[in-house]
Amino acid sequence: MKQPVRIAAGLAALAAVAVLFAAPLARSQVQVQIQPAFLPIGTAAAGASSTAWFHDPSSARVMACQATPAPAGPVIQCSVTRMPERP
Numbered sequence: 224m225k226q227p228v229r230i231a232a233g234l235a236a237l238a239a240v241a242v243l244f245a246a247p248l249a250r251s252q253v254q255v256q257i258q259p260a261f262l263p264i265g266t267a268a269a270g271a272s273s274t275a276w277f278h279d280p281s282s283a284r285v286m287a288c289q290a291t292p293a294p295a296g297p298v299i300q301c302s303v304t305r306m307p308e309r310p
Contacts, residue, residue, distance in 0.1 A: 261286055283308070 261277035261284075268274075272291040278284070288301040 260279045264278045265276045274289045277286040283306040284303055285306055286301055286303045288299055290297045290299045
């Protein structure tokens with residue numbers, strides 16, 4: 224009876240080793256670091272609406288987003304424009 228126990232223990236050990244080697248392979252090998260393009264630069268509020276401004280230094284773009292209340296929840300509208308280049 225010792226032989227079947229040894230075989231079962233050996234198979235269990237092999238299965239555990241296989242799981243340890245397969246786990247890193249199952250993960251994605253592509254590692255991408257994503258950084259936000261727009262950086263917050265300011266906010267303002269007047270009455271029931273508020274505005275936030277963002278800047279993308281790499282492309283000289285500015286985005287302004289305005290939130291206003293609505294019956295179904297706040298509505299957010301954003302506009303993006305490119306800053307004029309300096310002379």
